[in-house]
Amino acid sequence: MHVTNFTSSPEFLCFLVSKVLIDPGGASCHVKALVTCSGTNLMLPNKPGWLAIHQAAWYGQDTCLRVLLSGMINKRTERGESALLVAISKERLQCIEVLLERGADPDIPNYDRETPLYKACERNSAAMVAALLNHGAAVNTHCIQGWTALQEAVCRNNMEICEMLLKAGAKHNLTNMYGISPLFTAAQSGQLAALRFLLKHGADINSQAADGATALYEAAKNGHEEVVELLLSQKADANKPGKTGIITAPHRRPERNIVSMLIQATSKTRVCRTGISPLHLAAERNRDDILETLIEAGFDVNAQLSVERSKLYEDRRSTALYFSVINNNIDAVRMLLAAGANPNLDVFRPLMVAARLGCIQTVTLLVEHGADINACIPTHPTTFPAVYMFSMKYLPMFKYLLDHGGHALSCFDCIYGNQPHPPVETSRLFCEMISAPSICRWAGPIIDVLLDYVGHVPLCSRLMEHLNSYSDWSVIKDKAAPPRPLLQLCRLQITELVGCQLVKKLPLPGSLIRFLKHQEGPVDDC
Structure with missing residues (x-):
C-alpha cells in the first residue's frame, strides 16, 4: 500500500513557511531542502487555493520567498490574489521588494479588479506605491466599481501619494461607475487638501456625476463648510442643474453658514425654473434656521411645486406652508405666515390639515391670516x-x-x-x-x-x-x-x-x- 509522505505535501510546506516566525534560519533551510531534494510540487495549492508563496508573502517571510519564487511568482489564489497582492494587503514591504525584483507582475488584479497599486493606495502606504510605480505599475486601471488608484488616494487625503500618481501619468478626470471623479470624491468627503491639489492640477470644478450632482452640491449636502467656501472662491457654478432639475444650492440638508454662502451665488430665477424651492425642503425637514435664512434672503414664501413634483404627493401639496402645517411645526407656520404666505393656495388647504391634526393653535394662526374656512375640496x-x-x-x-x-x-x-x-x-x-x-x-x-x-x-x-x-x-x-x-x-x-x-x-x-x-x-x- 502506498503511503503519502506528509513532509512532501504542499500543506506541510505552507505550515513550515508559517513557522519561520519562530525559527527563521532553521525553517528556511527546511523549505530549501524540501524544494531541492524531496520533490515537493510547489504548484499544488492547499485547500484555500494558496501556494507556499502566498503563505510566505502573508507572513512577511522574504527569505522563504527567495527560495520559493522559481516558476510560480505570478500564480493566484482562488480569489485571484497574486503573492504581490497578498504582501501588499499585509503591508510586507520587504516581500514586495523581493517579488518586484524577481519579476512579479505589478498589474495582476484580484477578481474585484483591484490591482496591487490600488491596494497600496487603499492601505495609504506611500512606500508601497513608490515601489510599484518604480517597477512600472499602470496608474489608470479601474477596479470593479470603477475607482482608480488616484481616487482611492484622494479619499484618504494623502498628498504624497497623489503627487506620485500624477507624476506617473494618473488622469484626474477619470470617473467611477457612477460618474464620480476624484475631485467629486474630495468634495463629498470633505478632503480640503486633496481638493486644492486637484484644482491646482486643472480638475474640472463643475464636473457632474451620473445623477447630475456637482462637487459643490455634495459638499453642501454633507456640511463641509470650508470645502464649499473654497469651491465658491474658485467660481464653482451654484446654479448648475442636475438631471432632476434641482439647483445645487441650497437644497437638501446643509448648515446655515453654508446656505448663507450659497444664497449669494444662487440665482432665484433659476431656482424658480426647477419647480421646487429650497423653502419647500427646509419646511419639509423642519429646518427652521434654514427657513428663516431663506426668508430673510427674499425667497418667495408662496412659491409652489411644479405640477410634476406636486403629483409625487398623494395630497397634491404645493406650498412650503403646507409642509410646515402637516409637520405640526407651529414656529415654522408662524414664520411663513408673518412673511406673507398665502394659506389658500393648496388644493387640500392647510387649514383642513391643521383641523385634522386637532391643533387649534395652528388653526387660529391660519384663520387670523386669511385662511378660507368655507373652502371645499375640488x-x-x-x-x-x-x-x-x-x-x-x-x-x-x-x-x-x-x-x-x-x-x-x-x-x-x-x-x-x-x-x-x-x-x-x-x-x-x-x-x-x-x-x-x-x-x-x-x-x-x-x-x-x-x-x-x-x-x-x-x-x-x-x-x-x-x-x-x-x-x-x-x-x-x-x-x-x-x-x-x-x-x-x-x-x-x-x-x-x-x-x-x-x-x-x-x-x-x-x-x-x-x-x-x-x-x-x-x-x-x-
Whole structure:
C-alpha cells in the first residue's frame, strides 16, 4: 500500500513557511531542502487555493520567498490574489521588494479588479506605491466599481501619494461607475487638501456625476463648510442643474453658514425654473434656521411645486406652508405666515390639515391670516365647508370656525328633506357625513352648536333620526322648532350686517359683544 509522505505535501510546506516566525534560519533551510531534494510540487495549492508563496508573502517571510519564487511568482489564489497582492494587503514591504525584483507582475488584479497599486493606495502606504510605480505599475486601471488608484488616494487625503500618481501619468478626470471623479470624491468627503491639489492640477470644478450632482452640491449636502467656501472662491457654478432639475444650492440638508454662502451665488430665477424651492425642503425637514435664512434672503414664501413634483404627493401639496402645517411645526407656520404666505393656495388647504391634526393653535394662526374656512375640496365637493369634516369631533375648534365666519346654514341643506334617505354612500351632504359611524355619536352636540348660528331651519329626516336615537337629545329638537328666539335672530342679523370680524368694534357693552361673538365658553388650546 502506498503511503503519502506528509513532509512532501504542499500543506506541510505552507505550515513550515508559517513557522519561520519562530525559527527563521532553521525553517528556511527546511523549505530549501524540501524544494531541492524531496520533490515537493510547489504548484499544488492547499485547500484555500494558496501556494507556499502566498503563505510566505502573508507572513512577511522574504527569505522563504527567495527560495520559493522559481516558476510560480505570478500564480493566484482562488480569489485571484497574486503573492504581490497578498504582501501588499499585509503591508510586507520587504516581500514586495523581493517579488518586484524577481519579476512579479505589478498589474495582476484580484477578481474585484483591484490591482496591487490600488491596494497600496487603499492601505495609504506611500512606500508601497513608490515601489510599484518604480517597477512600472499602470496608474489608470479601474477596479470593479470603477475607482482608480488616484481616487482611492484622494479619499484618504494623502498628498504624497497623489503627487506620485500624477507624476506617473494618473488622469484626474477619470470617473467611477457612477460618474464620480476624484475631485467629486474630495468634495463629498470633505478632503480640503486633496481638493486644492486637484484644482491646482486643472480638475474640472463643475464636473457632474451620473445623477447630475456637482462637487459643490455634495459638499453642501454633507456640511463641509470650508470645502464649499473654497469651491465658491474658485467660481464653482451654484446654479448648475442636475438631471432632476434641482439647483445645487441650497437644497437638501446643509448648515446655515453654508446656505448663507450659497444664497449669494444662487440665482432665484433659476431656482424658480426647477419647480421646487429650497423653502419647500427646509419646511419639509423642519429646518427652521434654514427657513428663516431663506426668508430673510427674499425667497418667495408662496412659491409652489411644479405640477410634476406636486403629483409625487398623494395630497397634491404645493406650498412650503403646507409642509410646515402637516409637520405640526407651529414656529415654522408662524414664520411663513408673518412673511406673507398665502394659506389658500393648496388644493387640500392647510387649514383642513391643521383641523385634522386637532391643533387649534395652528388653526387660529391660519384663520387670523386669511385662511378660507368655507373652502371645499375640488376632488371631493360638498355642500358644506370641507374643514368641518375634520373638526367636528373637537367641538371647541368647530365652534371657533363658526365664530370666525364658517357657514352653518349650508349644513341643513338636504335634497331629501322629510323623505326617506338612501343608504349613505358619500358625504356630499352634511346629514350624510354626520351619519358616518365614526361621527354619529357626536351628532346631537354638533347639531346643537350649529343651531346657535342659524335662524329658522328645517331638520331633514336623517338629522331627526339621530336626535331621536338618544333621549337626552330631545331638547335639541325643541331648540330647532320654530319660532326661534328673537334674541338669536337679532344676533344673526347684526353679525351678517357688520361681519363677525368687526363685531368687537361695535360701541356696545362687553356682555353684549360677548353674546354676539358666541363667547359663552372659552376655546381650549391644543
